[in-house]
Amino acid sequence: MTTAGVTSAGVAMAGVPRVDSALGGVVMVGGSGPSDRHNDTYFPPIRRHLVDAGLAVLSYDKRGVGGSSGEWRDATLDDLAADAVAALGFLRAQPGVRPEAVGLFGHSEGGWVVLRAATTARDSPAWVITNSCPGVTPAAQERHALSRALRERQPARPDVDVDGSLALFDRLVEAGRRDADFTEATRLVESTGRAVSLGDYWAGVDERLWEFLKRKQDHDPVPDTLRLRCPHLAIFGGADPLVPVAESIRRFGTAACRPGRHPRATLTTEVFPGADHRLHTAHGTRPAPGHLTCLTRWIRGRAAGLPLP
Missing domain, CATH: 3.40.50.1820 (Alpha/Beta hydrolase fold, catalytic domain)
Structure with a gap:
């Protein structure tokens, strides 16, 4: 077959x-x-x-x-x-x-x-x-995964601001809801200090993937x-x-x-x-x-x- x-x-x-x-x-x-x-x-x-x-x-x-x-x-x-x-x-x-x-x-x-x-x-x-x-x-699931990963790594990375990282994630979700383009999303991520981390969530995100994430985030x-x-x-x-x-x-x-x-x-x-x-x-x-x-x-x-x- x-x-x-x-x-x-x-x-x-x-x-x-x-x-x-x-x-x-x-x-x-x-x-x-x-x-x-x-x-x-x-x-x-x-x-x-x-x-x-x-x-x-x-x-x-x-x-x-x-x-x-x-x-x-x-x-x-x-x-x-x-x-x-x-x-x-x-x-x-x-x-x-x-x-x-x-x-x-x-x-x-x-x-x-x-x-x-x-x-x-x-x-x-x-x-x-x-x-x-x-x-x-998907947005709620990704936030859960990010929160868990950051808290589990915190003993080895006490410099990471967990609450600040989750606040950045929330701002990205809101940016997606108002259809912000990839340039704005990147600027938002890069405007934060080194103590803020999105872990694997933002790794490899490009313009095309950002558009896909926006479309599905509130499914x-x-x-x-x-x-x-x-x-x-x-x-x-x-x-x-x-x-x-x-x-x-x-x-x-x-x-x-x-x-x-x-x-x-x-x-x-x-x-x-x-x-x-x-x-x-x-x-x-x-x-x-x-x-x-x-x-x-x-x-x-x-x-x-x-x-x-």
Whole structure:
């Protein structure tokens, strides 16, 4: 099988499809930045596990990465969601795959993408899995990550002004909301003293990336969860330094209790103690015990007619 037929608004998507007389299927969507079909090295072992469990899997290069055309920095989250919908339709159309048993898996930023894709697809996916996906806006998530990183490094860097750094971040967010250009944003960052640090947040930001960050910074995933018409599994690492896990669970859970929610839109949350953003433990060297088994059991339990292993 090739992915030559996967197109989204004129963008040709390239990826890794795996079909072996599968009854159900999974479309995997990578995280932020120039994520390819492998999401660095994170997706291959998950793909193998899903295929071994009898599921077809399709993961693809983000637009402008690897073999895919287009440019992700010129896109919106709606554009990225449209790409996921196109991949969903392609996998559903493959021989041997039951179209009603195909769902979406999104890691980190990819979780926001698949939640939006699940609500915009003409035919709802069978389910949606968000893996280390914040239940807050990108701006709130980045602020949380910055605050945690600065406070953890403070013993070694007592010269860094944590409060001043967070205040600078807040000013950048406000600049984005009034559509400040990259020159103004750069001037704002450079006007601060050496005691102020944005850590990894500002590293590598150029004009194109600044425009992308502005477009997505206030995206709220909760309205998409309210519109879901399928089950949702939200997975988190208990020691994730990038995601406000407790607040994300609270927001997803509050949405799940709202009146009028679709009867199929159940919510399951799983938190793996000690696991990081990629659901690894032991300082990132080992997958969290039970993570992959959790994925396949939950998927197979919700794909009609697929028995539990």
